[in-house]
Amino acid sequence: MPFSHLRRWLGIELIEVSAVEKTVSTLGGGLAILALIAISTWALPTGGAAALITSMGASAVLLFGVPHGQLSQPWPVIAGHGVSAFIGVTCAHFIHQPAIAAACAVGLAIGAMQQLKCIHPPGGATAFTAVMGGSAIHQLGFSFVLFPVLTNALVMVLLAVLINCAFRWRRYPNAFHHPVHSPRSETPKHGSSPTHEDIVAAIRSLDSFVDISEDELIQLVELLNSHPGASK
Incomplete structure (x- = not known):
């Protein structure tokens, strides 16, 4: 099978971006996660921070690796995480079988994000974490939605605006981007x-x-x- 056909079937990227673009993505994502580790550890000193940071790590890939993508824009990031966290906490509260609660949380989060036009794939992980993240997260109840989830999402968006602002071809969000x-x-x-x-x-x-x-x-x-x- 020719490589072009193999590339197409495997979904290998057509074009590689420059070394500068890769460096900015790498450093930006790393700095963002460092800030979110501090916030999440403060909010969840007894545990659960690592589970939450996992979903935010996925957001960092989108905001710094694909800053102009629709899934990376502020509304999907903030509303996607917030709505998913709310649904996850609700499912954890009313459904006492963890596996069923987690399945309902992720499924309902996907449906809600589609309905509200805020599809952000890491939101599914946030909904899952609200159910399966452990007692430290459960003890926060619905305050988990505001802090640390929405706080982390807002900080992530702000860092993406500030870091990408220094590079004309990467300005974030798309309203600031003039190709x-x-x-x-x-x-x-x-x-x-x-x-x-x-x-x-x-x-x-x-x-x-x-x-x-x-x-x-x-x-x-x-x-x-x-x-x-x-x-x-």
Whole structure:
């Protein structure tokens, strides 16, 4: 099997970002987690901090590795964790079988995040932690939602704003991000799809993780070209 086909099946990234981009992501995520460890340990001195930091570690990957992704924006981060924590605490309180409570918490958290347009995958881990995180978390009751969960989420977003602000191509959230548009030597003809080389060049120029596949990009272009308003 040719490597291109193997890459497609395995989902290997099409383009590698620059060393600078990787360094910023690495250091930013590390600094954010260091701050959250301090907050979570203060809130849960008798245990449970490690379980909570796990879900925040997943958020750090999104905010610093994929800062322009929809799942990384402030509303999904803050509301995703907050809603999931509330659902998790509620399930832990009313459902006394831990496995069923955890399953309900994660499932309901996914549904709520979809309904509220705040899908943030680490929120599922937060809901799970509210149920299975141990007695220290259970003793906090619904205050667990405000501190440390929402506090951690707010701190994470603030750090993402501050750290990414120093780099023009990474500014966070998307409202602050103004990508540089390079002039094109040729304008693509209406109805034509981009070639593989076009896609590679375009993604490389962004120097940022793009959470979309080459096939999806081509499909979007074809859908736009076939849209009734595309020729206007």
